[in-house]
Amino acid sequence: MAKTNPVQFVQQVRAEVSKISWPTRREVxxxxxxxxxxxxxTxxxxxxxxxxxxxxxxxxxxxFG
Structure with missing residues (x-):
């Protein structure tokens, strides 16, 4: 398993979070x-x-009872 230093990890997390399509308040x-x-x-x-x-x-x- 590849080891990632904490700075790279945070950068990768930020990059993935920026890809998320967040719903608008109206949609929620x-x-x-x-x-x-x-x-x-129901x-x-x-x-x-x-x-x-x-x-x-x-x-x-x-x-019947």
């Missing part, structure tokens, strides 16, 4: 809002599925 805000919206929709979906399964099982067990 939009994607954050979209994540929260999708999380809420939670609502699974809550409804849970209610339907619970109701179905209670009806089924009530018929």
């Amino acid at each position: 805000l939009l994607t954050t809002v979209m994540v929260f919206i999708m999380a809420a929709i 939670a609502l979906f699974f809550a409804l599925v849970d209610i339907l399964i619970r109701t179905g099982l209670q009806g089924l067990l009530g018929m």
Whole structure:
């Protein structure tokens, strides 16, 4: 494994960081809002599925129980 002195390492890190395409504040805000919206929709979906399964099982067990 090649050894790199600390100065070269910092130079290489700075060169790599300068290549990164950083998102704008607007892009970060939009994607954050979209994540929260999708999380809420997913939670609502699974809550409804849970209610339907619970109701179905209670009806089924009530018929045969």
